[in-house]
Amino acid sequence: MIPGLVAALAAAVCFGVATVLQALGARATTRGGVGGTLRAMVNPPFxxxxxxxxxxxxxQLVALRSLPLYVVQAALAGALAVTAVTGALLLGMRLGRAEWAGVAAVCGGLALLGAAAxxxxxxxxxxxxxxxxxxxxxVLVLCGAAAWRLRGPLRAGVLGLLCGFGFGVVGLAVRVLPGVDLPxxxxxxxDPALYALLGAGATAFVLLTEAVRGGSVTTATAGMVLGETGVPAVLGVLLLGDGTRHGMGPAAVAGFMVAVAGALTLARFGEVGGSEASPG
Structure with missing residues (x-):
């Protein structure tokens, strides 16, 4: 179980730092359009x-094959804490008391989850x-196509929530896929779960990109955190048999809720290049 916890935390660190490096790479080019995107992608930080x-x-794959789903999904949401701290160091972004409290909540909640899982x-x-x-x-594809036509603040929240559901499907699919002996x-x-993983993952990335491009970064990221943590965690317990150490159920629930609440506090760091996460 220890290797799984290390893998989950490593995934959170990788995703969190990657977001900041990609923002650095994107800021290194002022050219717009497809050419600017391609130029940013070959920039060393990006x-x-x-x-x-x-x-x-x-x-993430290693963690999902050895840990309860609720632990891994909460850890991935905790990547926002890594992004916030790294963004403060490398991009000069301001972290107020609420953001530092969110970082502390994520760390404390994940520590409690690790002890109770x-x-x-x-x-x-x-x-x-x-x-x-x-x-x-x-269904996610169809709902995403319908939500694409929404307007106003609701659009970013719905697209973000659907994106979170997509990442939740990815986590569930990884858990139930059979082991493979190459070749x-x-x-x-x-296995249809493989195609569910590929389809839901691709759809989730497209929905999140559109949500943060055309709406509130904070709203979209908050919706994603709720979607990728809540439903998969419940299904993992009810259908996959995920559990806790003896007598540690309440502690696990408390740790999960604290970590997710901390991630929601840090939702504006879901896209550090967005207008809502400007440098200090």
Whole structure:
């Protein structure tokens, strides 16, 4: 279980630092349009951020295969604390008392979760659950297309929430995918959960990009945090058998709620290049 906790925290650190490096790379070019985006992507800080995203995803996979889902999802939301602190150091962003309290809440909540969490559940849902994840990914696409047409402050919140649900589907899919002995990947390729993972992940990234581009960064990121933590955590407990150490259930619930509340406090750092997270 210790390696899983280390992997979850490593994923949070990678994702949090990557966000700041990508903002540094994006600020290094003033050119707009596709050319500016491509120029930013080959900028060393931006490229380093992309590499950290890849490492973070690998660490996330390791954590999801050995920890309860509620621990991993809360840790990923805690990446906002890493972004906030790194942004303060590298981008000169201002952190007030509320933000520092949010960082402390995330750290304290995750520490409590780590102490209270048990091993991942070993309950394996049937094929119906795998197909259900694929259906959920398809519904996510339809809901995202409908939410795309919304206007005003509601749009960013709904798109962010749907993005969070998409990342939740990714976490659930990773948990139920079968182990693979290379080079025999046929069982994996025949599992609908694999395509749910790919579809939901791609949709989530598109929805989040549009949410922060055309609306409030804080609203979109808050919706994402709620979507990627709450529902997956409940499903992990009810369907996958995730649990806690004996007698530590209340502590785990408290740690989860404190960590998520801290992440919501830091929601404006969900896109450090956004207008709401200006440098000091």
């Amino acid at each position: 490229a380093a951020g992309l590499a950290l995203d890849g490492l973070g995803f690998v660490a 048990g091993r991942e559940g070993h309950r394996r849902p049937g094929a119906g659950f795998h197909w259900g994840l694929l259906v959920a990914a398809a 025999d990947v046929v069982p994996l390729l025949g």
